[in-house]
Amino acid sequence: KNEVEQSPQNLTAQEGEFITINCSYSVGISALHWLQQHPGGGIVSLFMLSSGKKKHGRLIATINIQEKHSSLHITASHPRDSAVYICAVYSGGGADGLTFGKGTHLIIQP
Amino acid sequence: DTAVSQTPKYLVTQMGNDKSIKCEQNLGHDTMYWYKQDSKKFLKIMFSYNNKELIINETVPNRFSPKSPDKAHLNLHINSLELGDSAVYFCASSQDPTRTRGGTDTQYFGPGTRLTVL
Numbered sequence: 001k002n003e004v005e006q007s008p009q010n011l012t013a014q015e016g017e018f019i020t021i022n023c024s025y026s027v028g029i030s031a032l033h034w035l036q037q038h039p040g041g042g043i044v045s046l047f048m049l050s051s052g053k054k055k056h057g058r059l060i061a062t063i064n065i066q067e068k069h070s071s072l073h074i075t076a077s078h079p080r081d082s083a084v085y086i087c088a089v090y091s092g093g094g095a096d097g098l099t100f101g102k103g104t105h106l107i108i109q110p
Numbered sequence: 111d112t113a114v115s116q117t118p119k120y121l122v123t124q125m126g127n128d129k130s131i132k133c134e135q136n137l138g139h140d141t142m143y144w145y146k147q148d149s150k151k152f153l154k155i156m157f158s159y160n161n162k163e164l165i166i167n168e169t170v171p172n173r174f175s176p177k178s179p180d181k182a183h184l185n186l187h188i189n190s191l192e193l194g195d196s197a198v199y200f201c202a203s204s205q206d207p208t209r210t211r212g213g214t215d216t217q218y219f220g221p222g223t224r225l226t227v228l
């Protein structure tokens with residue numbers, strides 16, 4: 001079973017700062033997801049990646065398969081980025097399917 | 111139009127009751143899922159359902175059963191509710207036709223149903 005660790009668990013930053021959230025996993029994977037859960041509870045899928053790097057607006061996700069590590073970056077952070085960011089990995093087989101990290105609670109202060 | 115919808119949004123019920131949560135997706139996706147998010151905000155997949163194939167997380171009690179009347183719907187039935195069932199339940203869907211239980215395809219989540227068992 002894959003173990004997924006996210007860091008930091010909590011992060012408070014000032015508006016405009018560059019944000020990095022990390023995700024490490026223990027077993028080789030086929031795909032990694034980054035999800036965003038808004039304060040109201042809604043969940044949005046941000047990225048699904050299996051190699052390299054993806055960019056969407058101010059969000060950038062990278063993955064290093066050899067090091068079993070992924071990062072989510074937010075450039076020019078804004079208070080509306082305040083949310084919980086969740087990493088999930090898929091390593092194939094088994095009944096569990098996706099394995100989720102515990103999330104990183106991000107607060108961006110104006 | 112909402113892509114993935116769930117009803118009800120809130121559900122408060124007594125221990126021992128049987129309840130259902132409905133989920134509908136209008137994205138034409140092949141696979142639907144149910145997730146449970148506990149009080150510590152930890153997400154865990156419960157079921158995935160694809161082309162009439164049900165894949166069950168072995169840790170889910172058999173009091174929980176998904177029912178799919180058609181490809182656009184996956185309802186969650188819960189029998190004999192227990193206090194520990196209190197959580198937020200999310201439905202999701204993806205195009206994923208390859209039985210990877212959503213592992214390799216973008217998932218679209220519903221707004222969640224907050225279940226409180228008293």
